[in-house]
Amino acid sequence: MDFRVEVGEKEAGTIPYESLPAFTYLFRELGFDVLPDTENQKVQLCSALHGKxxxxxxxxxxxxxxxxxxxxxxxxxxxxxxxxxxxxxxxxxxxxxxxxxxxxxxxxxxxxxxxxxxxxxxxxxxxxxxxxxxxxxxxxxxxxxxxxxxxxxxxxxxxxxxxxxxxxxxxxxxxxxxxxxxxxxxxxxxxxxxxxxxxESSPLSVLSLVPIEIFSNMFVHSENTGVNLEPTMQKEKRLPEKKKFLVKKPTFPKRKEAEVFLDYHIFIEEHEDRNKIKLIGNLHIKNIGTEVLRNPVICLRSTPSESIKISGQILPPNVAETLGVMKNEETKGWKYMNDEWFEEMEKGETWICPIQSKNINPRQTESLTNLQISVLQPEENSNIRVEAFVFFKEQDLEISSSNQISLLLSKKQ
CATH class of the missing domain: 3.40.630.40 (Zn-dependent exopeptidases)
Structure with missing residues (x-):
C-alpha cells in the first residue's frame, strides 16, 4: 500500500506505507509539519511557518x-x-x-x-x-x-x-x-x-520554506528508473580525462576591511553655577574582511578642543614601559602614542595605540573600553563633537567610525 505525499495543495509523489515512520521523522527534522492521514492514505507536508x-x-x-x-x-x-x-x-x-x-x-x-x-x-x-x-x-x-x-x-x-x-x-x-x-x-x-x-532554535527548519520542487531539480532524472538519487556532482566526477581541467576551484578575493563604531552613555550632574557633563563609552573595531589586521592606531578628534578631556584605561608611553619592566612581562592594553599626548589633546586630537603588537583576525572585534570624555566648560548653544578614526599603517588602511558623539547644549528654558 502506497501513501500519497502532498506538499501544501500539490501532490509530490508516493511512498510505501512501511516507510511512513522514517519519512515522518526525516521531514520533521527538516522542519516540516508532517500530517499523516491513514484513512485517506496520504501524508501532508506543511512549512514551519504554516499557521503562523x-x-x-x-x-x-x-x-x-x-x-x-x-x-x-x-x-x-x-x-x-x-x-x-x-x-x-x-x-x-x-x-x-x-x-x-x-x-x-x-x-x-x-x-x-x-x-x-x-x-x-x-x-x-x-x-x-x-x-x-x-x-x-x-x-x-x-x-x-x-x-x-x-x-x-x-x-x-x-x-x-x-x-x-x-x-x-x-x-x-x-x-x-x-x-x-x-x-x-x-x-x-x-x-x-x-x-x-x-x-533560530531549529536551523534545518528553513528547508521547509523552500518549494520542494527545487530539491527535486537538484537530482538527475532517468526515463527508465524515475528519480535517480545520485547527485549531479557525482556525474561531474565521471567527466572524460581531457575535460577535467575545466573544473576550477573557485577563488575568493582578499579583502582588507574593518568597521568602527562607538557606544556611550551620558551623565549630567546639575549644579547651581554650571552643569558637569561626562560620557563613558567604548570604541569597537571589527574586522569584516578576510585578512588579519595589525596594530590599529586610533585618533579621537574633538571639538571644541579646549572644552574636552579624554581619558580612561590609557597609559602614558613612559608609564607603559615602566610597568613592563617592573612586572617583567608584556603589559597589555592601550597607551597614548606620543610623548606630547597632552599637548595634542589640547589641540583637539588624541592618538592611541596598543602597548604591545595587536592582531585582529577576520570576524574578530577589538575594543578600547571605558573611554571617559569630560566636558570641562559646557557652554550654552555649543556643539560638542567627538569623531574616531582608525589607521592600519602596515595595510595602508584608514577607517572613520560609522557614528560619532554629538551633543548640542541648548539653554534651559
Missing part, C-alpha cells in the same frame, strides 16, 4: 511625516507579504491605522527620504519578546551588504505580542534609483530577518 499569522503595516504613529515616502513604503510591504506568503505564513497587510490584529508577530515599517544624510540608516526598534541573536545578526549583515548603517534599540513596551518597528532613512535619490539600488534588497533583508526570528 504575521501582521505587517506602515507605522502610523511615527512623527515628522514631511519626508515620508508612502508609495515606496507600500511597495516594500507588498514584496514582504509576497515573500512570507510563499513560505506558508498567513500575512495580513494593514492599509490604515486600525485595531491591532491578534497575531504571532507584528512588523511596522516607515520610510523617509532625508536631504541632509549621505548614506542610508536602518533603525530596528523592538521589545524583549520580539528578537533573538540570529535576527539581529541577520539585520546587521544585510545592512553591511547594502552600505546601510544599522541601529538597534530595545524599548520597554506594554505590547503583549512580539513586534519589530523598522525605520529606514535614505539620501535624496529618484524613486527608480531607490527601488533598483535599495528597495527590493530591503524587502528581502527584512523578510530574511523575520524568518530568522522564527527559526
Amino acid at each position: 499569522k504575521i501582521v505587517i503595516s506602515s507605522d502610523y504613529d511615527v512623527k515628522f511625516n514631511t519626508y515620508r515616502k508612502g508609495h515606496l513604503e507600500k511597495k516594500v510591504l507588498e514584496y514582504i507579504k509576497t515573500f512570507l506568503s510563499a513560505c506558508g505564513a498567513k500575512v495580513i497587510l494593514k492599509d490604515g491605522k486600525k485595531e491591532s490584529e491578534n497575531a504571532d508577530f507584528h512588523v511596522y515599517f516607515s520610510l523617509f527620504e532625508i536631504p541632509v544624510i549621505k548614506e542610508p540608516i536602518l533603525e530596528l526598534i523592538h521589545n524583549s519578546k520580539s528578537t533573538n541573536k540570529k535576527l539581529l545578526d541577520i539585520f546587521h549583515y544585510e545592512c553591511t551588504r547594502t552600505g546601510t548603517k544599522f541601529k538597534s534599540n530595545e524599548v520597554v513596551s506594554g505590547a503583549k505580542k512580539p513586534f519589530i518597528n523598522i525605520q529606514i532613512m535614505y539620501p535624496v535619490i529618484t524613486d527608480e534609483d531607490f527601488w533598483e539600488k535599495l528597495g527590493e534588497k530591503y524587502a528581502m533583508s527584512i523578510t530574511i530577518g523575520i524568518l530568522a526570528r522564527f527559526h
Whole structure:
C-alpha cells in the first residue's frame, strides 16, 4: 500500500506505507509539519511557518511625516507579504491605522527620504519578546551588504505580542534609483530577518520554506528508473580525462576591511553655577574582511578642543614601559602614542595605540573600553563633537567610525 505525499495543495509523489515512520521523522527534522492521514492514505507536508499569522503595516504613529515616502513604503510591504506568503505564513497587510490584529508577530515599517544624510540608516526598534541573536545578526549583515548603517534599540513596551518597528532613512535619490539600488534588497533583508526570528532554535527548519520542487531539480532524472538519487556532482566526477581541467576551484578575493563604531552613555550632574557633563563609552573595531589586521592606531578628534578631556584605561608611553619592566612581562592594553599626548589633546586630537603588537583576525572585534570624555566648560548653544578614526599603517588602511558623539547644549528654558 502506497501513501500519497502532498506538499501544501500539490501532490509530490508516493511512498510505501512501511516507510511512513522514517519519512515522518526525516521531514520533521527538516522542519516540516508532517500530517499523516491513514484513512485517506496520504501524508501532508506543511512549512514551519504554516499557521503562523504575521501582521505587517506602515507605522502610523511615527512623527515628522514631511519626508515620508508612502508609495515606496507600500511597495516594500507588498514584496514582504509576497515573500512570507510563499513560505506558508498567513500575512495580513494593514492599509490604515486600525485595531491591532491578534497575531504571532507584528512588523511596522516607515520610510523617509532625508536631504541632509549621505548614506542610508536602518533603525530596528523592538521589545524583549520580539528578537533573538540570529535576527539581529541577520539585520546587521544585510545592512553591511547594502552600505546601510544599522541601529538597534530595545524599548520597554506594554505590547503583549512580539513586534519589530523598522525605520529606514535614505539620501535624496529618484524613486527608480531607490527601488533598483535599495528597495527590493530591503524587502528581502527584512523578510530574511523575520524568518530568522522564527527559526533560530531549529536551523534545518528553513528547508521547509523552500518549494520542494527545487530539491527535486537538484537530482538527475532517468526515463527508465524515475528519480535517480545520485547527485549531479557525482556525474561531474565521471567527466572524460581531457575535460577535467575545466573544473576550477573557485577563488575568493582578499579583502582588507574593518568597521568602527562607538557606544556611550551620558551623565549630567546639575549644579547651581554650571552643569558637569561626562560620557563613558567604548570604541569597537571589527574586522569584516578576510585578512588579519595589525596594530590599529586610533585618533579621537574633538571639538571644541579646549572644552574636552579624554581619558580612561590609557597609559602614558613612559608609564607603559615602566610597568613592563617592573612586572617583567608584556603589559597589555592601550597607551597614548606620543610623548606630547597632552599637548595634542589640547589641540583637539588624541592618538592611541596598543602597548604591545595587536592582531585582529577576520570576524574578530577589538575594543578600547571605558573611554571617559569630560566636558570641562559646557557652554550654552555649543556643539560638542567627538569623531574616531582608525589607521592600519602596515595595510595602508584608514577607517572613520560609522557614528560619532554629538551633543548640542541648548539653554534651559
